[in-house]
Amino acid sequence: MDFFELAKRRHSVRKYKDIAVEPEKIDMILEAGRIAPTAANRQPIRIYAVQNKEGLVIVSKAANPFGAPLVFVICGDKNAAWKRSYDGKIATDIDASIVTDHMMLEATELGLGSVWICKFDPAVLKKGFGMPEALEPVNILAVGYSDDVVKSPDRHDTERKAADELVTFI
Numbered sequence: 001m002d003f004f005e006l007a008k009r010r011h012s013v014r015k016y017k018d019i020a021v022e023p024e025k026i027d028m029i030l031e032a033g034r035i036a037p038t039a040a041n042r043q044p045i046r047i048y049a050v051q052n053k054e055g056l057v058i059v060s061k062a063a064n065p066f067g068a069p070l071v072f073v074i075c076g077d078k079n080a081a082w083k084r085s086y087d088g089k090i091a092t093d094i095d096a097s098i099v100t101d102h103m104m105l106e107a108t109e110l111g112l113g114s115v116w117i118c119k120f121d122p123a124v125l126k127k128g129f130g131m132p133e134a135l136e137p138v139n140i141l142a143v144g145y146s147d148d149v150v151k152s153p154d155r156h157d158t159e160r161k162a163a164d165e166l167v168t169f170i
C-alpha cells in the first residue's frame with residue numbers, strides 16, 4: 001500500500017470485535033514506534049502495551065478505550081526529552097506523537113483499526129501503572145479488529161480543510 005492509500009484508508013475506529021491482536025502484529029506496531037524519529041534522537045519514550053484484564057480496567061477508569069482489546073499508552077519522560085534553549089519548550093509531546101502516529105499507521109497497514117485518544121485522566125494512568133514521576137502519559141492508542149463502519153478514503157475531500165486554508169506560501 002502506498003503512503004497516500006494508507007493515510008486515506010485510516011480512520012478512527014470506536015467499535016471493536018472481541019478478537020485478540022496477534023503477538024506478531026503487536027511486535028510490528030511496537031517496531032514502527034521504536035524507529036520513529038525524536039528530537040536530538042533522545043528517545044524519551046516509554047510505551048505501556050496493555051492487553052490483560054487488570055490493565056484494561058485501569059485504562060477504562062482513565063478514558064473510554066471503546067472496548068479495544070489492545071491499548072498502548074505512549075508516555076514521554078520530560079527529564080530525558082530534548083529542550084529548546086530559546087524558550088525552554090520540551091519536545092515530549094512532539095516525540096510521543098510521532099511515535100504514536102507511526103504506530104497508528106502501521107496498525108492500519110496490518111488491517112487493524114485504531115483510535116488516538118487524548119481525553120484521559122493522566123493521574124489515573126500514572127497511579128494505576130506505577131509510572132515514575134518524570135513520565136507523562138501523552139497519548140493513548142486503542143487498537144483492534146474494527147467492528148465499526150468503514151469510512152471512505154475520499155472523505156478528506158470534505159472533512160479536511162482545503163490546502164489554501166492550510167498553507168502559506170512565502
Ligand SMILES: Cc1cc2nc3c(=O)[nH]c(=O)nc-3n(C[C@H](O)[C@H](O)[C@H](O)COP(=O)(O)O)c2cc1C
Nearest residue numbers: 010011012013014115116117118119120139151159
Ligand atoms: C491528538 C488527538 C487526540 C484525539 N483524542 C481523541 C479522544 O480523546 N477521543 C476520541 O474519540 N477521538 C480522539 N481523537 C480522534 C479524532 O477525533 C479523529 O482523528 C478526527 O476526528 C479525524 O477523524 P479520523 O481519525 O476518522 O480521520 C484524537 C485525535 C488526535 C490526533
